Amino acid sequence: MNQDRLTSTDADAVTDAAAQWCMRLHTEDFSDAEREAFAQWLAANAQHAEEYQAMLEIWQTADLLPRSPATTRQAPTGRVRRRAWRPAASAAMISVLALPLAAWIGWELGWLPNRYQHFDSSDQVRAVQLADGSNVELNLHSEVRFLNFKDRRRVDLVKGEAFFDVSHDSQHPFIVHAGRGQIRVTGTQFNVWKYQDQVKVTLVEGSVLVSSDGSDGGYRLGPGMQASYRTGDFEPQLAQSDDYANSLAWRSGRMVLDNLSLSQALPVINRYLDKPLMLADNNVGSIRISGIYDTRDVRQLVDNLPKVLPIYLTRSNDGSTVLNRILPSPHKR
Missing domain, CATH: 2.60.120.1440 (Jelly Rolls)
Incomplete structure (x- = not known):
């Protein structure tokens, strides 16, 4: 944990952040991810917890926030020194109180969603x-x-x-x-x-x-x-x-390839793969494919391609599967 004292500029930034966290913690859509981020912010510096507690007291004294369970769960541990109202805290509070007005103006102008x-x-x-x-x-x-x-x-x-x-x-x-x-x-x-x-x-x-x-x-x-x-x-x-309707077959767990070239089919197939299939060249891309496949088991389709098409599979340096065309044997005289 970083215990270094902050400069005046950094301290003002911490005050602003404490005010923002104080507001976010009391909203209904405060997420688990935000809760984790808040805990990390508290742990980053002892003055973060100190500033948050001071800001929390200001909000509650002014009846700006309910004393919700979220506040109780996230209250910093350890003894926190009480501090008097500071000009920086006052400025931060004014800034936060102005947020609802700014949000309303943004909504009215069509800039912000509700x-x-x-x-x-x-x-x-x-x-x-x-x-x-x-x-x-x-x-x-x-x-x-x-x-x-x-x-x-x-x-x-x-x-x-x-x-x-x-x-x-x-x-x-x-x-x-x-x-x-x-x-x-x-x-x-x-x-x-x-x-x-x-x-x-x-x-x-x-x-x-x-x-x-x-x-x-x-x-x-x-x-x-x-x-x-x-x-x-x-x-x-x-x-x-x-x-x-082929484009909507995924709604019932199916992928329909209706006489598509591999160049056309690969973007559809690759949607369901962790690593995309690749074409060795344009020649293999012209091979056509048809069939109805399970969208939850597209990997099986890839493994079976050499059984139904004149291709063989290789691996690229990054582990992707490469489709190669099997060339016909030259005619013997």
Whole structure:
């Protein structure tokens, strides 16, 4: 533990931090991760605990905080010296008290959300409901964030794949950010798949407006249409798909590869692997593959590829599996 005394500038920073922790500890959404971070902050320097206790007394004396169980659990151990109100503490308190006003102004101007949610999934499909009533299904190893603003609803697809059944609200568009583009709706059903910088949007019901990296205004999809884009695309590629249900097969634990080249199939397969498959060259990438596979056992598909395709597997230096094409034997004369 660092017991060195702090400079005046550092002491003011500690006072500010103590005020911020005092406020966060008394909110309902104070997380276990934040609790651990707070404990580490307390242990970093004896003056942290001292300043926090002084700030806690100020808040409670002014009836600014309830004497909640969270405060009792996180109260610093050991004897803490009582200190009088200092100018730095006063300034920090004024700053903290101004936060609700700043948050309200930020909300009114559309800068800050009033609700934030974070969801992820690991080895199974997960269904969640957003604060606006919209329902989302997350594919394996997927992650989304939801922010509710005064004039819009925003979702960030951090990674993976999600199916959205959006609660209709024409006054508050629902905007999904995926890669370097976005999907804008008011109420509909659609699927968004993201792998590295590639994104594919599949519309099931209603309509959506898809914008890629450089597109201006976006392109509207109808039911059964798909839009694909990646970083740097000026506009998304649009397609009408009669078998778009293949893109939704993951909801029942299936991955459908319908006569795809390996170049097309690998981004779909790699979504379910710890280390991605790699192509030795463009020649092997042209080989086509079909089949229906279990999304929870894609590794078995990889192991069986040499049994169904003219390829053999090798390992790269980083441990990734490389697909190599078996060349036909030359004709004997």
